[in-house]
Amino acid sequence: MIEFENVSKFFQGKAAVRDLSLNIKEGQFTVLIGTSGSGKSTTLKMINRLVEHDTGRIRFAGEEIRNFDVKTLRRRMGYAIQSIGLFPHWNVAQNIATVPQLLKWPQARVNARIDELLDLLGLEAAQFRDRYPHQLSGGQQQRVGVARALAADPEVLLMDEPFGALDPVTRGALQQEIIRIHQLLGRTIVLVTHDIDEALTLADRIVLMDNGQVIQQGTPLALLTHPATDFVRDFFGRSEWGLRLLSLRHVAERVRTHERLDGE
Numbered sequence: 672m673i674e675f676e677n678v679s680k681f682f683q684g685k686a687a688v689r690d691l692s693l694n695i696k697e698g699q700f701t702v703l704i705g706t707s708g709s710g711k712s713t714t715l716k717m718i719n720r721l722v723e724h725d726t727g728r729i730r731f732a733g734e735e736i737r738n739f740d741v742k743t744l745r746r747r748m749g750y751a752i753q754s755i756g757l758f759p760h761w762n763v764a765q766n767i768a769t770v771p772q773l774l775k776w777p778q779a780r781v782n783a784r785i786d787e788l789l790d791l792l793g794l795e796a797a798q799f800r801d802r803y804p805h806q807l808s809g810g811q812q813q814r815v816g817v818a819r820a821l822a823a824d825p826e827v828l829l830m831d832e833p834f835g836a837l838d839p840v841t842r843g844a845l846q847q848e849i850i851r852i853h854q855l856l857g858r859t860i861v862l863v864t865h866d867i868d869e870a871l872t873l874a875d876r877i878v879l880m881d882n883g884q885v886i887q888q889g890t891p892l893a894l895l896t897h898p899a900t901d902f903v904r905d906f907f908g909r910s911e912w913g914l915r916l917l918s919l920r921h922v923a924e925r926v927r928t929h930e931r932l933d934g935e
């Protein structure tokens with residue numbers, strides 16, 4: 672659905688992303704991970720043309736993104752980011768309605784959509800619709816930010832460290848929420864994080880980046896069990912959730928063995 676072919680991006684002559692090739696499949700939850708400065712955000716922003724790539728090709732639904740009108744492209748892709756907050760002088764309903772209003776949806780449809788999204792994100796509409804951002808907790812603001820990104824039912828949801836500033840409990844709750852939304856809506860999601868446990872928890876496919884390049888990509892289990900380099904092994908070796916995934920796999924294998932022995 673989103674293809675990068677030998678894409679590079681330079682800032683002041685220095686490559687932020689170098690010769691990157693990547694295929695993001697429709698309906699998959701892809702997580703870009705890597706240390707700070709590895710090129711994750713630049714890669715994400717090139718998808719909706721917040722950053723224009725210098726060389727190579729990026730295609731969306733088979734068409735080069737350079738051929739899209741930028742507004743059309745961005746309406747087809749929701750974008751949620753930790754540091755771009757909600758509009759402070761707009762209430763929750765107005766914030767969520769940003770893109771539907773631009774698209775001139777009828778007001779009744781906009782209202783129904785706001786209620787539907789608040790419900791989807793576990794916020795009671797009657798209680799939250801009219802609140803202003805400063806009347807919300809950090810977690811509630813993030814929920815509204817995700818609702819806003821989903822408002823016009825985009826084909827792709829792009830998220831840059833969406834849960835970065837949250838406490839571990841709220842972060843865990845929102846991670847579960849986003850997994851539920853992904854399962855429910857079946858949308859393509861691309862999420863950037865530097866949190867290894869978050870990547871292993873959320874991803875169908877992890878893309879590990881370093882120094883503007885893809886070091887390895889694959890399912891969480893593939894990266895844990897078949898790291899391509901010592902760098903990959905060390906990177907994921909620090910993760911408790913990774914160890915748990917491996918031990919769960921070990922348990923599943925034992926169960927299968929026992930079932931086979933029982934059947935003999």
Ligand code: ADP
Nearest residue numbers: 682686687705706707708709710711712713714
């Ligand atoms: P990450 O998201 O992995 O932390 P980024 O994609 O933000 O990495 O940045 C990759 C590299 O590109 C870094 O060295 C960063 O300093 C540089 N960079 C990113 N955006 C800009 C910009 N607008 N101007 C100059 N340099 C930038």
